[in-house]
Amino acid sequence: MRKKLQVEAICQGTVIDHIPAGQGIKILDRLRLLDSNASITVGFNLPSKDQGHKDIIKVTSRKFTEQEANQLALFAPSATINVIDNYEVVDKFKMALPESLQGAFTCPNSNCITHNEPVDTHFYLREHNGDVRLKCKYCEKSFSKDIVAEL
Numbered sequence: 001m002r003k004k005l006q007v008e009a010i011c012q013g014t015v016i017d018h019i020p021a022g023q024g025i026k027i028l029d030r031l032r033l034l035d036s037n038a039s040i041t042v043g044f045n046l047p048s049k050d051q052g053h054k055d056i057i058k059v060t061s062r063k064f065t066e067q068e069a070n071q072l073a074l075f076a077p078s079a080t081i082n083v084i085d086n087y088e089v090v091d092k093f094k095m096a097l098p099e100s101l102q103g104a105f106t107c108p109n110s111n112c113i114t115h116n117e118p119v120d121t122h123f124y125l126r127e128h129n130g131d132v133r134l135k136c137k138y139c140e141k142s143f144s145k146d147i148v149a150e151l
């Protein structure tokens with residue numbers, strides 16, 4: 001079965017598909033994709049059979065680090081990543097919410113020890129009522145992903 005792509009094919013790089021509509025722009029920002037030299041093609045609010053609408057991001061000649069993939073999972077746990085080589089999908093995997101994230105976000109609690117000590121922040125993740133909550137390993141406070149991601 002051949003699925004027609006809604007955004008122009010790329011020769012080499014990564015396609016993040018099935019991003020919930022509205023999250024694509026956050027991902028661009030969060031991963032600082034626009035600051036890199038990679039060419040980026042985006043599709044926002046595209047019709048999607050299973051989701052109603054979706055965003056899609058295509059990044060040329062770039063692969064994602066594990067850290068970036070983890071951040072991606074936070075914003076778009078239902079997304080799929082397609083690794084493209086010579087116009088073919090050579091690898092395809094679904095995002096999975098990691099159990100914990102290290103060094104990716106700042107703790108929103110200004111009294112947290114992570115602001116004064118040279119330690120990497122460390123959050124434990126869990127899903128709660130459709131939201132993702134991050135619990136700081138150090139101050140043990142829990143935050144919604146939207147609060148953590150906005151810092």
Ligand SMILES: [Zn+2]
Pocket residue numbers: 107108109112113114136137138139140141
């Ligand atoms: Zn903390």
